[in-house]
Amino acid sequence: MGVFAEIIGILVTYVLVSNVILTQFLGLCPFIGVSKNSESAIGMGFAVTFVMTLATMFTWMLYNWLLVPAGLEFLKVISFILVIASLVQFVEMFVKKNSPALYRALGIYLPLITTNCAVMGIALLVVEVEKMSLFNSVLAGFSAGIGFLVAILLMSAIREQLEIEFVPKGLKGAPIAFISAGLMAMAFMAFDKALLMNLVG
Amino acid sequence: MKVFTKGVFRENPVFAIVLGLCPALAVTSMVWNAIGMGFGVIFVLVCSNLFISLLRNYIPDEVHIPAYIVVIASFVTVVELLMKAYLPSLAASLGIFIPLIVVNCVILGRAEAFASKNGPLDSVLDGLGMGLGFTLALIAISLVREVLGAGQITLFEQGETLVRIKLGALNDNPIRVFAFPAGALIVMGYFKSLFDNIMKRSK
Numbered sequence: 001m002g003v004f005a006e007i008i009g010i011l012v013t014y015v016l017v018s019n020v021i022l023t024q025f026l027g028l029c030p031f032i033g034v035s036k037n038s039e040s041a042i043g044m045g046f047a048v049t050f051v052m053t054l055a056t057m058f059t060w061m062l063y064n065w066l067l068v069p070a071g072l073e074f075l076k077v078i079s080f081i082l083v084i085a086s087l088v089q090f091v092e093m094f095v096k097k098n099s100p101a102l103y104r105a106l107g108i109y110l111p112l113i114t115t116n117c118a119v120m121g122i123a124l125l126v127v128e129v130e131k132m133s134l135f136n137s138v139l140a141g142f143s144a145g146i147g148f149l150v151a152i153l154l155m156s157a158i159r160e161q162l163e164i165e166f167v168p169k170g171l172k173g174a175p176i177a178f179i180s181a182g183l184m185a186m187a188f189m190a191f192d193k194a195l196l197m198n199l200v201g
Numbered sequence: 202m203k204v205f206t207k208g209v210f211r212e213n214p215v216f217a218i219v220l221g222l223c224p225a226l227a228v229t230s231m232v233w234n235a236i237g238m239g240f241g242v243i244f245v246l247v248c249s250n251l252f253i254s255l256l257r258n259y260i261p262d263e264v265h266i267p268a269y270i271v272v273i274a275s276f277v278t279v280v281e282l283l284m285k286a287y288l289p290s291l292a293a294s295l296g297i298f299i300p301l302i303v304v305n306c307v308i309l310g311r312a313e314a315f316a317s318k319n320g321p322l323d324s325v326l327d328g329l330g331m332g333l334g335f336t337l338a339l340i341a342i343s344l345v346r347e348v349l350g351a352g353q354i355t356l357f358e359q360g361e362t363l364v365r366i367k368l369g370a371l372n373d374n375p376i377r378v379f380a381f382p383a384g385a386l387i388v389m390g391y392f393k394s395l396f397d398n399i400m401k402r403s404k
Binding site: 022023024026027028033075076077078081114115116117120121125170173174175176178181182185189 | 219220222224226227266270275278281282297300301303306309378386387389390393397398
């Protein structure tokens with residue numbers, strides 16, 4: 001029960017309670033930039049989930065098995081960004097070679113992920129602030145990716161609807177997207193620590 | 202001079218190009234955090250623009266992005282260590298957003314779009330202008346958020362204590378939602394709309 005509750009706890013925390021976009025402000029650029037239609041939002045969401053899971057795993061191993069024993073923690077920024085950048089390159093090459101269908105779906109979003117602060121942010125968060133174990137870190141990376149997917153998918157649905165609704169002239173385009181995101185974040189405030197307590201005790 | 206001023210207003214990174222949003226919204230619940238973040242970004246932007254512009258003829262084209270990222274990441278590490286040493290409480294409240302300056306698209310964007318094509322002096326001016334534009338945008342957002350959300354303005358830190366101006370009634374009954382993420386996004390939306398309309402008028 002203990003392990004199970006912990007897993008549920010991490011899932012709920014990163015998907016809903018501290019959603020990367022709506023409560024932690026990580027990855028806002030693609031959130032506003034790529035959410036104009038649902039198809040690209042889903043593509044971006046899955047690409048981020050995929051890279052984020054792998055990135056948290058590799059950066060965790062790098063930090064705890066190499067940088068900490070060597071006393072080189074101050075190199076984390078440089079090494080993490082290089083790991084993430086090269087990981088994105090490898091994933092792109094691998095997917096291109098082995099699964100052309102997946103490449104067609106995710107291809108154009110992959111290069112954008114290098115500068116997505118959500119990936120780097122979660123990687124730093126799990127090793128530095130939360131100090132989780134390897135399994136929990138990978139799970140947190142995966143759930144944060146799912147949280148990103150949920151938020152960007154909801155946002156793209158809202159924006160598709162906004163296209164056909166009346167919007168005051170001065171607010172058309174990006175401003176109304178920000179305001180809708182704000183209202184959505186307000187709805188997500190209902191998911192708080194108390195909810196988690198009730199769920200897993 | 203034109204190189205310097207365009208970043209402050211016409212091509213303001215936050216309001217006009219909508220780049221570097223994550224720090225712009227995450228750290229702006231206090232004016233002092235916004236100022237600290239702004240200066241961190243100015244420092245990194247000026248130094249990385251200078252170095253990239255000096256190295257622009259030596260970096261091979263195929264690996265220019267990784268090379269830029271390494272330059273930027275080194276300066277971010279410098280900022281992080283300096284802030285932890287001299288402004289510990291600011292460093293604590295900015296948290297992971299200091300190392301995240303490295304993925305701030307404004308910096309890589311300027312390196313790619315400006316410093317890789319122009320001389321060192323122009324690049325430094327461009328960095329200063331863009332950095333100042335970023336800082337002013339952050340201060341504007343944080344002023345609205347802190348005044349409405351907490352009824353106070355935090356100006357700077359003196360040793361362990363933060364120097365604040367408290368605004369009577371608003372301080373007793375603040376509109377808390379502005380201090381939360383939801384308020385930040387809404388404030389940003391109205392700022393963007395205001396900025397777009399001013400730009401349209403001035404054309």
